[in-house]
Amino acid sequence: MAYALERWDLSDLFPGLESEAYARAGTALEDFLRGFEAARPRLNDGLTPREMFEILQSFDELQRQVSRYLGFAYLRFAEDTQDPLAQTMRGRADQVAAEVGNRTLFFTLWWKGQAEARAQALLSGAGDYRQWLLNLRREAPYTLSEPEERIINLKDVTGRHALVGVYDTLTNRYTFQIEVDGETRHVTRGELEAYRTDPRPEVRAASYRELLRVYAAEGNVLGQLYQSLVRDWANENVDLRRFSSPVAVRNLGNDLPDEVVETLLDVCRQKAPVFQRFFRLKAEWLGVERLRRYDLYAPVGEVHRTFPLDDAVHEVLAAFEAFEPRVARQAQQVLDERHFDGEVRPGKRSGAFCATIEPGLTPWVLQSYQGQPRDVATLAHELGHAIHASLAAGHTALTQQATLPLAETASTFGEMLLIDRLLAQDPEPEVRQALLFRQMDDNYATVLRQAYFAVFEKEAHGRVVAGAQVDDLSDLYLETLREQFGDAIELSEDFRAEWLAIPHIYHTPFYVYAYAFGQLLVLSLYQQFRDEGRSFIPRYLEILAAGGSDSPMNTLGKAGIDVRQRAFWEKGFGVLERALDALSELPRPSPAK
Numbered sequence: 001m002a003y004a005l006e007r008w009d010l011s012d013l014f015p016g017l018e019s020e021a022y023a024r025a026g027t028a029l030e031d032f033l034r035g036f037e038a039a040r041p042r043l044n045d046g047l048t049p050r051e052m053f054e055i056l057q058s059f060d061e062l063q064r065q066v067s068r069y070l071g072f073a074y075l076r077f078a079e080d081t082q083d084p085l086a087q088t089m090r091g092r093a094d095q096v097a098a099e100v101g102n103r104t105l106f107f108t109l110w111w112k113g114q115a116e117a118r119a120q121a122l123l124s125g126a127g128d129y130r131q132w133l134l135n136l137r138r139e140a141p142y143t144l145s146e147p148e149e150r151i152i153n154l155k156d157v158t159g160r161h162a163l164v165g166v167y168d169t170l171t172n173r174y175t176f177q178i179e180v181d182g183e184t185r186h187v188t189r190g191e192l193e194a195y196r197t198d199p200r201p202e203v204r205a206a207s208y209r210e211l212l213r214v215y216a217a218e219g220n221v222l223g224q225l226y227q228s229l230v231r232d233w234a235n236e237n238v239d240l241r242r243f244s245s246p247v248a249v250r251n252l253g254n255d256l257p258d259e260v261v262e263t264l265l266d267v268c269r270q271k272a273p274v275f276q277r278f279f280r281l282k283a284e285w286l287g288v289e290r291l292r293r294y295d296l297y298a299p300v301g302e303v304h305r306t307f308p309l310d311d312a313v314h315e316v317l318a319a320f321e322a323f324e325p326r327v328a329r330q331a332q333q334v335l336d337e338r339h340f341d342g343e344v345r346p347g348k349r350s351g352a353f354c355a356t357i358e359p360g361l362t363p364w365v366l367q368s369y370q371g372q373p374r375d376v377a378t379l380a381h382e383l384g385h386a387i388h389a390s391l392a393a394g395h396t397a398l399t400q401q402a403t404l405p406l407a408e409t410a411s412t413f414g415e416m417l418l419i420d421r422l423l424a425q426d427p428e429p430e431v432r433q434a435l436l437f438r439q440m441d442d443n444y445a446t447v448l449r450q451a452y453f454a455v456f457e458k459e460a461h462g463r464v465v466a467g468a469q470v471d472d473l474s475d476l477y478l479e480t481l482r483e484q485f486g487d488a489i490e491l492s493e494d495f496r497a498e499w500l501a502i503p504h505i506y507h508t509p510f511y512v513y514a515y516a517f518g519q520l521l522v523l524s525l526y527q528q529f530r531d532e533g534r535s536f537i538p539r540y541l542e543i544l545a546a547g548g549s550d551s552p553m554n555t556l557g558k559a560g561i562d563v564r565q566r567a568f569w570e571k572g573f574g575v576l577e578r579a580l581d582a583l584s585e586l587p588r589p590s591p592a593k
């Protein structure tokens with residue numbers, strides 16, 4: 001079958017935004033919601049597990065309807081963000097979703113408020129909804145009295161949320177200047193950062209210097225915002241709710257034991273020299289003595305080979321097929337059902353994603369396919385997400401999708417399968433080199449960089465409470481950079497200000513370690529696959545098929561994986577060391593460039 005770069009087909013959802021069917025779905029949703037609200041009086045002490053199950057089924061159905069209604073508007077918008085109709089309908093669908101959230105709050109609140117014995121009785125009949133219900137109750141031990149919770153909610157609006165809002169407003173307003181080819185350009189942050197991969201060293205340096213200059217100039221106010229957010233975090237979560245530490249709040253949300261996260265971060269610090277070796281190697285390739293921090297993402301060589309979509313699809317599906325034919329068929333379904341939009345069009349959403357609407361529907365994948373090796377890897381990545389969703393399609397709409405720590409498992413694994421296939425075919429050196437460097441660049445950005453952000457955050461939260469000033473935090477940040485780079489990178493003082501420019505640490509403290517967790521998890525699983533061969537496959541597929549129907553620890557535990565062990569995480573770094581070995585064996589380009 002030949003695959004074309006074209007717009008996807010959304011008709012499995014609705015014929016169009018102005019269609020009769022879409023309007024009817026909106027009305028039906030309202031009716032269904034009213035029906036669900038009518039269940040409210042049934043939520044009393046006499047509710048049997050059987051009745052509870054029926055209410056859950058009805059809630060599940062409501063979520064499916066919302067997901068289709070909202071999903072369609074979002075996908076139409078992603079397909080053409082400039083279409084005024086799609087813009088309007090997306091806004092309307094958002095409102096509908098928010099209203100459904102508000103009008104069903106009574107149900108989740110009621111459930112969270114049930115006494116433990118009563119909750120256990122109801123859980124016994126909950127079937128596949130069990131984990132979803134458990135997730136809602138996980139915070140129960142840290143929940144305060146209702147009036148206290150109400151005050152926190154109320155004060156958060158003008159407190160924590162307002163502070164984050166001020167950070168966003170200030171930083172989104174920043175404009176940047178950069179001189180390229182003798183011309184001064186006024187650019188957004190995104191455009192500025194694109195110059196980090198410019199082949200010219202002076203342009204890369206200028207890109208970083210400008211970003212750091214602007215943030216450093218605002219360091220006092222941005223730093224104060226951070227200090228207030230961190231103090232608020234400690235006051236609420238440690239003092240009032242009695243969490244054992246600031247990071248424990250996030251661990252509970254991710255359903256991971258504290259010691260697992262400690263071990264992960266510890267192994268990352270200990271293995272920083274693996275990336276330092278990479279940076280030294282990259283310096284050699286670029287023909288410089290030592291890499292400056294500005295050169296971290298410098299491109300190595302040029303790639304002339306391009307992959308037409310058909311070739312890319314062939315390579316990706318063949319890589320999946322060799323692994324397990326069933327998953328190859330699930331990926332192919334996305335393409336055969338025309339749920340793939342790979343065309344490059346003005347107005348189309350940038351980047352790539354895979355959207356899972358509900359268990360019965362093949363997911364939709366969007367990317368702007370341009371034929372570079374990295375586009376082929378992205379295709380494998382997004383189709384990996386689709387495989388994950390399809391394998392877990394036996395679950396309910398509430399439990400199909402994996403929780404954050406496991407969400408990138410199939411996608412990253414799929415990318416690894418593809419890269420290994422392309423490398424094994426012994427393509428031209430320039431393609432091998434592009435693939436291997438991209439893999440290491442990505443791994444640095446996802447594993448070590450994120451792990452060190454978390455290391456910084458943990459230390460910063462402690463020091464702010466102990467009275468640290470903004471300048472002390474900048475010193476601390478520079479210390480963490482020195483540790484991660486060792487003497488492999490020439491680190492300039494201007495990077496002291498970099499932490500001010502990381503939105504995650506303001507928005508969602510400690511979120512970043514999940515990136516390192518997910519990526520390293522997959523690397524380690526991949527190494528297990530290499531060591532064990534095909535006997536590994538059923539256990540791996542079981543992890544994916546669990547979706548979000550169990551806790552990450554149970555899902556991994558059932559597959560015989562113990563993330564409490566250092567050795568498990570170290571195995572992940574082993575894959576990177578092997579990739580580095582492969583890179584060292586490639587012939588170097590002549591330094592005269």
Ligand SMILES: [Zn+2]
Pocket residue numbers: 381385408411
């Ligand atoms: Zn992904």
